[in-house]
Amino acid sequence: xxxxxxxxxxxxxxxxxxxxxxxxxxxxxxxxxxxxxxxxxxxxxxxxxxxxxxxxxxxxxxxxxxxxxxxxxxxxxxxxxxxxxxxxxxxxxxxxxxxxxxxxxxxxxxxxxxxxxxxxxxxxxxxxxxxxxxxxxxxxxxxxxxxxxxxxxxxxxxxxxx
Amino acid sequence: xxxxxxxxxxxxxxxxxxxxxxxxxxxxxxxxxxxxxxxxxxxxxxxxxxxxxxxxxxxxxxxxxxxxxxxxxxxxxxxxxxxxxxxxxxxxxxxxxxxxxxxxxxxxxxxxxxxxxxxxxxxxxxxxxxxxxxxxxxxxx
Numbered sequence: 001x002x003x004x005x006x007x008x009x010x011x012x013x014x015x016x017x018x019x020x021x022x023x024x025x026x027x028x029x030x031x032x033x034x035x036x037x038x039x040x041x042x043x044x045x046x047x048x049x050x051x052x053x054x055x056x057x058x059x060x061x062x063x064x065x066x067x068x069x070x071x072x073x074x075x076x077x078x079x080x081x082x083x084x085x086x087x088x089x090x091x092x093x094x095x096x097x098x099x100x101x102x103x104x105x106x107x108x109x110x111x112x113x114x115x116x117x118x119x120x121x122x123x124x125x126x127x128x129x130x131x132x133x134x135x136x137x138x139x140x141x142x143x144x145x146x147x148x149x150x151x152x153x154x155x156x157x158x159x160x161x162x
Numbered sequence: 163x164x165x166x167x168x169x170x171x172x173x174x175x176x177x178x179x180x181x182x183x184x185x186x187x188x189x190x191x192x193x194x195x196x197x198x199x200x201x202x203x204x205x206x207x208x209x210x211x212x213x214x215x216x217x218x219x220x221x222x223x224x225x226x227x228x229x230x231x232x233x234x235x236x237x238x239x240x241x242x243x244x245x246x247x248x249x250x251x252x253x254x255x256x257x258x259x260x261x262x263x264x265x266x267x268x269x270x271x272x273x274x275x276x277x278x279x280x281x282x283x284x285x286x287x288x289x290x291x292x293x294x295x296x297x298x299x300x301x302x303x
Contacts, residue, residue, distance in 0.1 A: 023233075023237070071214065075213060078206060079190045082190055082191075082193055083193075089199075090203065092206075094272065096273065111250060112246070112247065115209075115253050115254060116212075116250060121205060121254070123258065123261060124261065135257065137203060
């Protein structure tokens with residue numbers, strides 16, 4: 001039986017969320033928020049635990065910054081594609097990308113990053129061959145996308161979730 | 163009473179600019195639904211509204227209420243976080259449903275399923291027979 005404090009990061013996150021939702025740091029709010037966090041933490045501990053440790057916070061921060069820049073950049077690109085004449089004639093298509101990581105947390109993070117970036121969508125993951133299928137709105141060079149996903153995101157995600 | 167009139171001019175300008183820019187991105191995204199052709203192209207368009215669009219609108223809302231009530235308003239951070247975490251679920255569900263349908267109709271426009279994975283519907287055996295390098299499930303096929 002694991003104790004409610006097995007997941008300190010999640011507990012802290014829940015507690016912070018509670019304080020933000022209530023927009024106060026009064027003693028009553030703190031007690032209630034801590035109680036809710038401990039309760040949710042013990043409920044989580046009863047589930048099969050995800051075997052993942054978050055490390056390399058610095059790498060995670062630099063990755064988040066790059067993702068943000070990329071989101072801004074692709075918003076601009078996709079908006080231009082939509083507004084340009086002949087928007088429907090773009091050569092969009094699927095790319096199958098071989099992945100090196102099998103860590104569920106890294107895969108989840110990669111799926112969220114890819115899908116949150118306009119212009120690319122994670123379509124499916126094949127666990128037997130460890131490949132993912134990506135759909136790209138403006139597909140010019142397939143090799144380039146393989147490089148982008150692997151070099152820009154996957155290597156750093158593998159460092160973060162090891 | 164118009165609360166907006168109580169704001170200083172710099173805040174009014176910033177709020178208005180961010181709000182219009184965010185709404186504009188959401189509008190372009192909706193326009194994309196109309197202008198793009200295939201389902202897989204169209205599913206990209208609304209992500210404009212769910213990323214930069216929502217960020218700009220939330221930033222505008224934060225400035226508005228923070229200045230108006232003279233305290234830091236943080237609810238928008240939570241809204242943004244939950245948008246980022248939950249949007250991919252819907253998008254992937256829609257895309258995968260479309261892919262599943264197209265594969266079972268043997269459409270030429272979608273890539274075949276990987277050899278190790280076949281949709282439940284029959285008629286997808288055209289590609290699934292050869293080409294298996296590691297063949298983890300030999301006897302079942």
